[in-house]
Amino acid sequence: MAFDGKLLANLSVLAAVVESGNFARAADALGLTASGVSRAISRMEARLGIRLLHRTTRSITLTDEGERFYAEVRPLLVGIEEAASHAGGASLSVRGRLRVNVDPLFSRHVLAPRLPEFMARHSDLEIELITRDDLGDIIGEGVDVAVRFGFPPSSSLVARQLLETRIITVASPAYLKKHGHPCTPADIASHTCIQFRDSQTRRPFDWEFHKGRKVVPVTTHGPLLVSDAGTLMSVCIAGGGLAQMMAIGVVQDHLARKKLVQVLPDWADERFPLYAFYPSRHHPAAKVRSFIDFCLEILA
Structure with a gap:
């Protein structure tokens, strides 16, 4: 059966009438008119084919059929209220x-x-x-x-x-001892560079060197392309070539312990x-x- 939103709305009207004892107080609680409440109850009775309420000038009470019906739907209404309260609590409680x-x-x-x-x-x-x-x-x-x-x-x-972190160029002391220190961005082109794959383009990141507003792109070469930052760092420490990486996390510890040496520190203004x-x-x-x-x- 398709979900009937009007039926659910009318159920809430019935619950307000039963709990308040008359149409006027139910209307105040729901922000409706007393005639609007009465019409909602009439629509539900027509839909169900039973009379739900005894109406007199002094009181409103459930019929026998209304008693049985309300006894069955009341737990469901309470469950909906609890579910709404629980969902609303997600905006306040970390759980x-x-x-x-x-x-x-x-x-x-x-x-x-x-x-x-x-x-x-x-x-x-x-x-x-x-x-x-x-x-x-x-x-x-x-x-x-x-x-x-x-x-x-x-x-x-x-x-x-x-966060914005700097992009730095590094190499191991052993690599620099064997191949020399680059002095300018242009010198990088003659060195072995470990390439790192961009996960979005699936191609190696381009190498750039930034000093203030000056940006120098460099075409780099190297036989190794990696997609994991940890592998990039390990290969670089082992002397596999120059690498560009973010100055965050354990790389700072490797620099402090001299496992890595920063190359061209004056050209490290790029941010990522x-x-x-x-x-x-x-x-x-x-x-x-x-x-x-x-x-x-x-x-x-």
Whole structure:
């Protein structure tokens, strides 16, 4: 049977009449006129083919058929009220299941070490963490929020910038000892460069060097193309060539421990953003707002 919205509306009128005891008080509670309430009850009686109420000048009471009918539908109305209240609470309470689509670099080196803090704060929340290279169809896949590096795609998703990180060029001390330090962006073209694949275009990222407003693109060469930031870093540390990567997470530790050396630090003004994406600007659930706020906190 098709869902009858008018029947549900008339049921709420019946419940108001029964609980208030007369049409006038039910009309006040519902924001209707007394005649409007009376017509709603009449329509329901015609639909069901039974008389629901005894009407007198002094009182309104349920008929025997009305008693049986109301006894059956009242729990359903209470269930609807509870479901609406529970759903409304999602905008205030951090609970339920949170599905998050996360960039692998951010997940491994930034989020994961701090995630137990977030879970401890919200004991009624279950988190499903999906680590992947691309954004995908977060609405179709039922994802609540995604965190990705790169500029927002043209879509209906809400995008909130969390961070801008520098793009730096690095190499291992062993590589630089063997092949020498490049002194200008043009020198990069003669070095072995580890290429990193753009998950959106499926092609290697272009190399650029930024100093203030000056931008110098460089055509780079190298036999290795990777799609994982962790692999890029490991190959670079092992002496596989120069690499461009985001100055976030464990790369800072490798620089401090001299496992990596920054190349052309005066040409490192390029910025790359990190965004949170979620499906709707209207009434985002508290669990989504809390997760985004937590990401901002750990990135501060």
